[in-house]
Amino acid sequence: MSATTIQTKTRPIMRVAMVGHVDHGKSTLVGRLLKDMNALPAGKVEAVAAMCERRGMKFEWAFVTDALQAERDQGITIDSSHINFSSNTRDYILIDAPGHREFIKNMISGSSDCDGAVVVIDAKEGVREQSRRHALLLHLLGVRQIAVAVTKMDSVSYDEKVYQAIKSEFSLNLQNFDIEATRIIPTAGLNGDNVVTTSENMAWYDGPTLIEALEEFREASDAKDLPFRIPVQDIYRFDDRRIVAGRVDSGEILSGDTIIFSPSNRRAIVNSIENWPNENKLATAVSGDSIGITLKEQIFVERGEVISHADNPPVETNVFRARVFWLGSRPLSAGESYRIRCSTAECGVEVESIEAVIDVAEMDSINNEQVPSDCVGDIVLRTDRMLALDSGCRIVIADGYNVVAGGLVDTEGYPDQRQVRTQKATNITAVEHGVSRKIRAERNGHAGGVIWMTGLSGSGKSTLSVELERQLFARGYQVVVLDGDNLRYGLNANLGFSPEDRSENIRRAGEVAALFAESGFIVVTAFISPYREDRARARNAATENFHEVFISAGLEVCEERDPKGLYVKARAGEISDFTGVSAPYEPPETSEFEVDTGALSVDASVDALVNYVSVRFPLNSN
Amino acid sequence: MDENSATRIRLKALESRSVFILREAFNQIDKIAMLWSLGKDSNVIVWLARKAFFGHIPFPLVHVDTGKKFREMYDFRDRYTAEWGANLITGDCPPVEEMDKDLPPAARSAARKTAGLNSLIEAHGFQGVIAGIRRDEEGTRAKERVFSPRGQGNTWDVRNQPPEFWDQFRTMVPEGTHIRVHPLLHWSEIDIWRYIGQENIPMVDLYFAKDGKRYRSLGDQDITNPVESSAATVDEIIAELEETDVAERSGRAMDHEREDAFEALRARGYM
Numbered sequence A: 001m002s003a004t005t006i007q008t009k010t011r012p013i014m015r016v017a018m019v020g021h022v023d024h025g026k027s028t029l030v031g032r033l034l035k036d037m038n039a040l041p042a043g044k045v046e047a048v049a050a051m052c053e054r055r056g057m058k059f060e061w062a063f064v065t066d067a068l069q070a071e072r073d074q075g076i077t078i079d080s081s082h083i084n085f086s087s088n089t090r091d092y093i094l095i096d097a098p099g100h101r102e103f104i105k106n107m108i109s110g111s112s113d114c115d116g117a118v119v120v121i122d123a124k125e126g127v128r129e130q131s132r133r134h135a136l137l138l139h140l141l142g143v144r145q146i147a148v149a150v151t152k153m154d155s156v157s158y159d160e161k162v163y164q165a166i167k168s169e170f171s172l173n174l175q176n177f178d179i180e181a182t183r184i185i186p187t188a189g190l191n192g193d194n195v196v197t198t199s200e201n202m203a204w205y206d207g208p209t210l211i212e213a214l215e216e217f218r219e220a221s222d223a224k225d226l227p228f229r230i231p232v233q234d235i236y237r238f239d240d241r242r243i244v245a246g247r248v249d250s251g252e253i254l255s256g257d258t259i260i261f262s263p264s265n266r267r268a269i270v271n272s273i274e275n276w277p278n279e280n281k282l283a284t285a286v287s288g289d290s291i292g293i294t295l296k297e298q299i300f301v302e303r304g305e306v307i308s309h310a311d312n313p314p315v316e317t318n319v320f321r322a323r324v325f326w327l328g329s330r331p332l333s334a335g336e337s338y339r340i341r342c343s344t345a346e347c348g349v350e351v352e353s354i355e356a357v358i359d360v361a362e363m364d365s366i367n368n369e370q371v372p373s374d375c376v377g378d379i380v381l382r383t384d385r386m387l388a389l390d391s392g393c394r395i396v397i398a399d400g401y402n403v404v405a406g407g408l409v410d411t412e413g414y415p416d417q418r419q420v421r422t423q424k425a426t427n428i429t430a431v432e433h434g435v436s437r438k439i440r441a442e443r444n445g446h447a448g449g450v451i452w453m454t455g456l457s458g459s460g461k462s463t464l465s466v467e468l469e470r471q472l473f474a475r476g477y478q479v480v481v482l483d484g485d486n487l488r489y490g491l492n493a494n495l496g497f498s499p500e501d502r503s504e505n506i507r508r509a510g511e512v513a514a515l516f517a518e519s520g521f522i523v524v525t526a527f528i529s530p531y532r533e534d535r536a537r538a539r540n541a542a543t544e545n546f547h548e549v550f551i552s553a554g555l556e557v558c559e560e561r562d563p564k565g566l567y568v569k570a571r572a573g574e575i576s577d578f579t580g581v582s583a584p585y586e587p588p589e590t591s592e593f594e595v596d597t598g599a600l601s602v603d604a605s606v607d608a609l610v611n612y613v614s615v616r617f618p619l620n621s622n
Numbered sequence B: 001m002d003e004n005s006a007t008r009i010r011l012k013a014l015e016s017r018s019v020f021i022l023r024e025a026f027n028q029i030d031k032i033a034m035l036w037s038l039g040k041d042s043n044v045i046v047w048l049a050r051k052a053f054f055g056h057i058p059f060p061l062v063h064v065d066t067g068k069k070f071r072e073m074y075d076f077r078d079r080y081t082a083e084w085g086a087n088l089i090t091g092d093c094p095p096v097e098e099m100d101k102d103l104p105p106a107a108r109s110a111a112r113k114t115a116g117l118n119s120l121i122e123a124h125g126f127q128g129v130i131a132g133i134r135r136d137e138e139g140t141r142a143k144e145r146v147f148s149p150r151g152q153g154n155t156w157d158v159r160n161q162p163p164e165f166w167d168q169f170r171t172m173v174p175e176g177t178h179i180r181v182h183p184l185l186h187w188s189e190i191d192i193w194r195y196i197g198q199e200n201i202p203m204v205d206l207y208f209a210k211d212g213k214r215y216r217s218l219g220d221q222d223i224t225n226p227v228e229s230s231a232a233t234v235d236e237i238i239a240e241l242e243e244t245d246v247a248e249r250s251g252r253a254m255d256h257e258r259e260d261a262f263e264a265l266r267a268r269g270y271m
Helices: A026-036 A044-055 A061-065 A069-074 A101-111 A129-141 A160-176 A210-216 A437-444 A461-474 A484-489 A499-518 A532-542 A555-561 A566-571 A602-616 B003-028 B040-052 B071-083 B105-124 B189-199 B234-243 B261-267
Strands: A013-020 A081-086 A091-096 A116-122 A146-151 A184-186 A230-238 A241-247 A252-254 A258-262 A266-273 A284-286 A290-295 A306-309 A315-326 A337-342 A345-358 A375-389 A394-399 A402-410 A449-454 A479-483 A522-526 A546-551 A593-595 B032-035 B061-065 B088-092 B128-130 B147-150 B178-181
Touching: A013 A026, A013 A101, A013 A129, A026 A061, A026 A081, A026 A091, A026 A146, A026 A210, A044 A061, A101 A129, A116 A129, A116 A210, A129 A146, A129 A160, A129 A315, A129 A375, A129 A402, A146 A160, A146 A210, A160 A184, A230 B003, A241 B003, A252 A266, A290 B003, A315 A394, A315 A532, A337 A375, A449 A461, A449 A499, A449 A532, A449 A602, A461 A479, A461 A522, A461 A602, A479 A484, A479 A499, A484 A499, A499 A522, A499 A532, A532 A546, A546 A602, A593 A602, B003 B040, B003 B128, B003 B178, B003 B189, B032 B040, B040 B189, B061 B105, B088 B105, B105 B261, B189 B234
Parallel strands: A013 A091, A013 A116, A116 A146, A146 A184, A449 A522, A449 A546, A479 A522, A546 A593, B032 B061, B032 B128, B061 B088, B128 B178
Antiparallel strands: A081 A091, A230 A241, A230 A306, A241 A290, A252 A284, A258 A266, A258 A306, A266 A290, A315 A375, A315 A402, A337 A345, A337 A394, A345 A375, A394 A402, B147 B178
């Protein structure tokens, strides 16, 4: 009974979802396919025919594939059936998914790990809402090979014009979703036209039959060549060994590799890859393998962290875009809070904004306030802790007990926060100051602090900061301005405008501002500082007397002013990653003060600021 | 690629997914147990648990004892409970007279097991029960989820199952209900035997042919029948399964009494 003596046939498996609008003839097509591939057990058709007669129902091929009582009663598929058949080259599992909108969640559950899919469209009915919805959902689920069967061609007298019209309409629909159908095949399930045998009724068609189109589907290639990732699933302590358990998502790991855990940023060396019940440890593990590893040094790690190689880690962020399909019964709205899961990581999440809603019914963009049930939207999510993500990775959203959405992450436009979060130097000890803040404040005549202005380019930050500095200085304040452009000539000369460089730019500015404030100055800063997380970091650096001031002129106002001609360049595509145009601006949620320069004159704005500072930082009478 | 390595790769993929599911169940569900019916699928999930947890079985094995199993099955149970260091919980089943009179005779007899399981779940407060059912066994099992919520009274609401995709499971359990976890849902009967062969997993002798007959599926003595077969080794069973078009559960009387009998059993909490 050893492995080497087994001489049996293992053939490749192809999983194919059958989807389409309800009543478009999906089950009939499947029934016919099974019959013509000789996949129906002897007597099955006769048994179903007898059952139909007993119940006084017309025989339908669908009954052959439906196993559940409830389905026969209602005449619609409620949950996916799994049906097996074989071709000469491989074994097929057909997932016959329900077409009714009410059962979208079952369609998704059945189809999510398919290699390919067939969208069935009734020649007489034409392209319908569910045809488009199913194709889009399959694409988001990761099913990238989609064939289309235009069926019931017999009901339109095998008319080529009908086929061509459906073909061009649906191809255009799919194009909008970045999908290209592998084949679009005219068929008739009832008579078996172009199912397994080439139809004599449609001599005008010279493409493949349905089974030939299925045979063209490629089996899933493994993710071995992608960067190495394992989400930590659990930590076990068995037999005095501490084992980190997880399934390899992509790539390959070797015993002895240096790995990094994200987002904790802890490093370790792989001591062993466990291999029960074998005494010999594994040398390597690849994508798909569920493994357990031990580490050379004992570090604290927990479920949800992502293991990678040190030189190719995932992005760390708590804000990102995602294209999601929404299954919740209530529409998805901005401001709502849910739980999010990315592999084994789970935390709280807030829907920051909805950027677009894709309407499969009308094929144009509808209101962007809510994503209705069973629809797809592009949204921005903000999590309540740092996540380790890759662009294109999968997330699900849970509401209470249930998973209500799935989606694909897009990290474009938001910074990888790994660098700014990482303390690289070790063996450092902070020195206690000999001169306290209090004594400094007494000598200076006022406390030190940070007036952190944030707002779009052109909102007036630089103008206001310079005037504020002048007036405060005249009143006897120790005051200094940190300006974005000025800092970029010196301290930050090595930084560009990528999201990561912008975060680093602000991190350095925040640290410098904190030092000035510590030494007793009022620091006025004028940085766009578009990311909320970066401003929170600057606030932390200052530890006290940090005042975030939102210079809140809207995009239209700023664009009209365009003092440096930057908006024109950004619109023309000459500047990439320009805040408000091609990169996000995250307005403050709770700023200490707001100045709307769209409504107030420069003088009135400066007055408001001078007044604010005078009250918060009163001058001593000396 | 030669046949053997194709088989190994397929079995590795099946095993890895099952191990992932078992680890999710163990991590996410507090009070969890594994059903051990002593049949082939059941022995495979116990083996997979030992794979997932490196030789350990970190939850109790539950044997719902109808009192009508084959003697070989009881011997097997006692031997491997000791050998694997398992924490075995057994529970009895109520007499058939207490079961629903509307069920056909064999299904009514099988319903005892459901009743026995339900009272065990209640007595121990299990929130999760791992069971070795497979999609290819039977039509209603094909509709199952990997993490399948059971309602109050342990009922299965096939019409209202949660979405499940990308191996993200519904793991939260409302008070008074439990979740059935199905780590073998994606395996087929022939996969099971190939894996048994590869891993050398011990099996009850009744599966191997004696005097031209063997059991393909093991249940209670009085409602399980052997099939015609000369397959006396694992390899011979695999060879037999490659050729046969006889259904796996054809020897299980309760599946064939009425077209909806098995579905009715499952809605009430049968595995």
